[in-house]
Amino acid sequence: MNNSLVPIIVPATITDYNTVQNMARFYVYDRTEFMRWECPENGMFECIDFKHYFVDNDKKAFLIKVENELAGFILLDKECLLTKEIDWNIGEFFILAKFQGKGVALKVIELIFKMYSGKWSVAVMPENIKALKFWRKAIILAAGNKFTEIFKTEKELKTSDNPDPYAMNIFTFEIVI
Helix, strand or coil, X not given: CCCCCCEEEEECCHHHHHHHXXXXXXXXXHXXXXXXXXXXXXXXXXXXXXXXXXXXXXXXXXXXXXXCEEEEEEEEEXXXXXXXXXXXXEEEEEECHHHCCCCHHHHHHHHHHHHCCEEEEEEECCCCHHHHHHHHHHXXXXXXXXXXXXXECHHHHCCCCCCCCCCEEEEEEEECC
């Protein structure tokens, strides 16, 4: 990693909600390559409302900064697509393009895993090859080869709460501090 790009993770509060929601437009834009979303007529991508990460005690929101500049966000929850027996799930993770490919994301994940031990999960769309490679590397660095990766189709993930899901590769692993 470029030593000049050292990220810090800052716990986000409700006052940071709009900042994260604004960055989420870019998160959505980045994901349009792999998703069925179309560009809205007004040209402004919208993201689902992330407010629950700021008000629910079982969820955590963090801003990511590099040299006091916003570099992204990471949102944690306890909602695994495979099992209820997890402590943490990477709900959403976004690094601005300026900081991608420079080791920032990997360092952020290393920091998060040092903050929260336990059983983890991460779900990744199989079409997002870059993300799959990243998560395999990050998980192996943190948990060794002690992880599972299971592919689930849209049909397998369809529920009344999620009537139009995407296929996912779902990782589960344990982090021991």
